Amino acid sequence: xxxxxxxxxxxxxxxxxxxxxxxxxxxxxxxxxxxxxxxxxxxxxxxxxxxxxxxxxxxxxxxxxxxxxxxxxxxxxxxxxxxxxxxxxxxxxxxxxxxxxxxxxxxxxxxxxxxxxxxxxxxxxxxxxxxxxxxxxxxxxxxxxxxxxxxxxxxxxxxxxxxxxxxxxxxxxxxxxxxxxxxxxxxxxxxxxxxxxxxxxxxxxxxxxxxxxxxxxxxxxxxxxxxxxxxxxxxxxxxxxxxxxxxxxxxxxxxxxxxxxxxx
Amino acid sequence: xxxxxxxxxxxxxxxxxxxxxxxxxxxxxxxxxxxxxxxxxxxxxxxxxxxxxxxxxxxxxxxxxxxxxxxxxxxxxxxxxxxxxxxxxxxxxxxxxxxxxxxxxxxxxxxxxxxxxxxxxxxxxxxxxxxxxxxxxxxxxxxxxxxxxxxxxxxxxxxxxxxxxxxxxxxxxxxxxxxxxxxxxxxxxxxxxxxxxxxxxxxxxxxxxxxxxxxxxxxxxxxxxxxxxxxxxxxxxxxxxxxxxxxxxxxxxxxxxxxxxxxxxxxxxxxxxxxxxxxxxxxxxxxxxxxxxxxxxxxxxxxxxxxxxxxxxxxxxxxxxxxxxxxxxxxxxxxxxxxxxxxxxxxxxxxxxxxxxxxxxxxxxxxxxxxxxxxx
Numbered sequence: 323x324x325x326x327x328x329x330x331x332x333x334x335x336x337x338x339x340x341x342x343x344x345x346x347x348x349x350x351x352x353x354x355x356x357x358x359x360x361x362x363x364x365x366x367x368x369x370x371x372x373x374x375x376x377x378x379x380x381x382x383x384x385x386x387x388x389x390x391x392x393x394x395x396x397x398x399x400x401x402x403x404x405x406x407x408x409x410x411x412x413x414x415x416x417x418x419x420x421x422x423x424x425x426x427x428x429x430x431x432x433x434x435x436x437x438x439x440x441x442x443x444x445x446x447x448x449x450x451x452x453x454x455x456x457x458x459x460x461x462x463x464x465x466x467x468x469x470x471x472x473x474x475x476x477x478x479x480x481x482x483x484x485x486x487x488x489x490x491x492x493x494x495x496x497x498x499x500x501x502x503x504x505x506x507x508x509x510x511x512x513x514x515x516x517x518x519x520x521x522x523x524x525x526x527x528x529x530x531x532x533x534x535x536x537x538x539x540x541x542x543x544x545x546x547x548x549x550x551x552x553x554x555x556x557x558x559x560x561x562x563x564x565x566x567x568x569x570x571x572x573x574x575x576x577x578x579x580x581x582x583x584x585x586x
Numbered sequence: 587x588x589x590x591x592x593x594x595x596x597x598x599x600x601x602x603x604x605x606x607x608x609x610x611x612x613x614x615x616x617x618x619x620x621x622x623x624x625x626x627x628x629x630x631x632x633x634x635x636x637x638x639x640x641x642x643x644x645x646x647x648x649x650x651x652x653x654x655x656x657x658x659x660x661x662x663x664x665x666x667x668x669x670x671x672x673x674x675x676x677x678x679x680x681x682x683x684x685x686x687x688x689x690x691x692x693x694x695x696x697x698x699x700x701x702x703x704x705x706x707x708x709x710x711x712x713x714x715x716x717x718x719x720x721x722x723x724x725x726x727x728x729x730x731x732x733x734x735x736x737x738x739x740x741x742x743x744x745x746x747x748x749x750x751x752x753x754x755x756x757x758x759x760x761x762x763x764x765x766x767x768x769x770x771x772x773x774x775x776x777x778x779x780x781x782x783x784x785x786x787x788x789x790x791x792x793x794x795x796x797x798x799x800x801x802x803x804x805x806x807x808x809x810x811x812x813x814x815x816x817x818x819x820x821x822x823x824x825x826x827x828x829x830x831x832x833x834x835x836x837x838x839x840x841x842x843x844x845x846x847x848x849x850x851x852x853x854x855x856x857x858x859x860x861x862x863x864x865x866x867x868x869x870x871x872x873x874x875x876x877x878x879x880x881x882x883x884x885x886x887x888x889x890x891x892x893x894x895x896x897x898x899x900x901x902x903x904x905x906x907x908x909x910x911x912x913x914x915x916x917x918x919x920x921x922x923x924x925x926x927x928x929x930x931x932x933x934x935x936x937x938x939x940x941x942x943x944x945x946x947x948x949x950x951x952x953x954x955x956x957x958x959x960x961x962x
Contacts, residue, residue: 338790339790339842339844339846340790340791340794340842340843340845341789342793344790344792345793347797388782390881391881391884392882393882419785420781438789439785439788439789440789474885475885493845494845511796
């Protein structure tokens with residue numbers, strides 16, 4: 323538990339899809355951080371970092387400086403500028419192609435600068451620096467990590483147990499939950515890396531919350547799962563295909579964690 | 587905007603001036619120029635006539651006026667070419683302005699000396715001309731008069747022959763500077779892989795390597811094509827078809843980087859593909875449509891449409907349209923977002939070309955119209 327509590331909780335603010343996933347991946351691989359959320363714009367970042375209503379409670383925000391599609395003259399630096407020094411503000415790390423804003427960033431108390439392209443070594447070095455800077459009286463890390471999703475322009479904060487499954491479709495990622503389906507600004511691999519501890523990859527395009535699997539259906543050679551509340555006919559949930567090569571492993575996993583059905 | 591006509595006529599002149607300057611010593615070439623010579627002579631003769639006119643108005647004796655006139659006619663035609671020759675020589679010798687001035691003063695002094703003495707001789711020999719100074723006639727005095735008078739002629743010569751030259755060379759320098767500026771601009775545009783774009787694309791590829799290796803390879807190929815084009819120094823003009831092919835690569839990279847938030851559509855009339863356009867002219871328009879248009883939609887439905895067709899009367903119309911929230915009027919008017927370079931290239935390179943914007947809450951359209959485009 324203490325190891326998990328010492329992980330830095332990170333928010334990634336990056337407008338480009340592959341860059342966002344890459345940074346999440348590097349942060350997770352380091353074993354020093356836990357990605358609490360990844361958003362694509364300044365407005366979403368403000369919501370995610372807002373103290374009231376309580377947002378994600380992150381220790382550090384990695385902010386891309388050049389955010390295309392931001393309002394005119396708004397950059398990642400505007401976000402840092404507007405939040406730096408305010409109570410409850412996280413530490414900031416800037417990500418950019420050039421460190422042309424280094425002076426102002428230094429004055430704003432930005433902890434580090436990540437230059438693109440990112441590298442694993444540099445991210446680890448940055449996280450170590452952050453750990454040293456982290457306030458010693460850390461907030462109680464009892465709150466379970468929440469997941470941030472998006473519905474049009476507003477953010478939705480989800481508890482892991484509310485999530486049924488993540489789906490990659492048509493180059494986008496969706497999250498199916500008890501509250502409906504939302505967009506997630508991360509690839510399935512990045513989601514798996516950051517929130518995937520309780521989730522199972524049953525298909526190239528599906529990551530499923532094992533706790534919500536209700537039915538395992540076999541239809542000829544196809545294996546399917548029903549994930550959600552209640553059972554398929556009456557319940558609310560999603561039907562999830564299981565990749566043929568993973569069917570056996572999924573079945574095995576479900577059976578070892580359940581009693582009632584005799585293993586053949 | 588200065589108007590495409592003014593700019594297009596200025597461009598070839600710049601080249602000529604530049605070529606002439608590089609082939610010969612600038613001043614020697616300039617002094618020999620016939621129009622400037624004529625202008626100088628007109629200035630000198632005009633000034634002399636004015637001086638005579640003031641004498642006439644002041645009622646001086648006609649004999650004396652005639653004598654002065656004769657003097658001018660004798661001294662000036664010799665002094666002026668001598669000064670010009672000395673000027674050219676001092677330029678060749680790379681003399682400083684001070685040294686050149688001293689040379690001129692020296693030559694004027696020598697001529698003044700000779701003609702001052704002559705004045706004294708003539709005044710003595712032909713008293714009917716009444717050239718005597720009121721305070722008596724002496725050779726030293728006439729010589730001094732000649733010397734001082736010659737310095738005035740030197741000043742006149744400088745005004746008539748050097749002043750236009752200075753103006754001309756300042757103009758040439760300004761045009762050359764302009765040319766260099768636009769050359770630099772063009773070079774930058776030609777290589778339009780600005781470091782930000784390059785570094786961000788490399789970062790995207792680094793991210794895709796584990797997650798989507800096929801996509802990573804595809805982006806590497808796109809980036810390679812763009813780089814190749816930037817490195818190969820080709821002509822300033824390219825076919826619209828080639829330009830569109832480049833832009834498609836560029837668009838593929840942007841689509842991959844903003845996956846789920848950006849799509850491109852292309853609507854290019856086949857008849858336009860062979861038309862010659864300034865290289866990568868449309869690139870800044872596409873970049874703007876993406877950054878300040880399509881990506882400003884937060885619902886992920888950003889779209890950029892590139893359209894090219896021939897209008898009536900052989901005018902090429904290219905439209906880059908986005909479905910973003912539109913830009914405020916002030917921005918459209920100011921041609922903000924670094925679109926000045928597109929304007930400038932249209933001015934420099936094409937006659938009857940225009941760039942205009944139509945913006946509403948539905949999106950922004952940048953419209954380029956070029957009349958009489960050649961084919962290749």
